[in-house]
Amino acid sequence: MARQLVFELGHRPAFGREDFLVAPSNGAAVALIDSWPAWSGPAAILSGPAGSGKTHLAEVWREKAKARRIEAAALEGADVPALVAARALIVEDLGVLSDAAERALFHLLNLTAQEGAFLLLTARDAPGRLAIRLPDLASRLKALPHAALGAPDDALLAGVLVKLFDDRQLRVPESLIPYLAARIERSVAAAHDVVAAIDRASLSGKRPITVPLAAEVLAGQGEMEL
Structure with a gap:
């Protein structure tokens, strides 16, 4: 029997401010972005685990401030004056940087x-926990206005699942959302993964999205509660 080929069509995630779901776990970060340009200084930092919403909020600010974007690791060899000339800049994913990248960031x-x-x-770790070797840079980062995003609570995780299915224009039964929220890892990244997997399974088997289909997907991922 020929194997069913699945062509995963692109979908456009909604990254507008109105699409960001506000909850206690991210309220401080939302407030920081919303307060721009009335920040207490010219720079600020968002931190949180992968999939917590940093990229979404950074995209909201990029649109608002007409900012450019660069990965922190790409600062090595970058033309810093040219970056500043953009008047607004996002530096994504601060982590372990080369000495040259640290000097460029400073x-x-x-x-x-x-x-x-x-x-x-943006960074996964709070400023005080970043592995920065340049003392002056470490001190400067710790002094920046900072907001952390945490793991989503039940209501936020359910809202994220609804949004992710909507982004893909998928109609799902109402009972599916609490079913998934109770069984997946409590992270936005896990919600992204399970929605994509369910979409693929639906396309591959030419089946509607139902709780039994989701149960099969979760069992295949080893995430079903026994």
């Missing part, structure tokens, strides 16, 4: 303040 922070520009940084 220069970027200084020049951003001198030129009256704005800078939004």
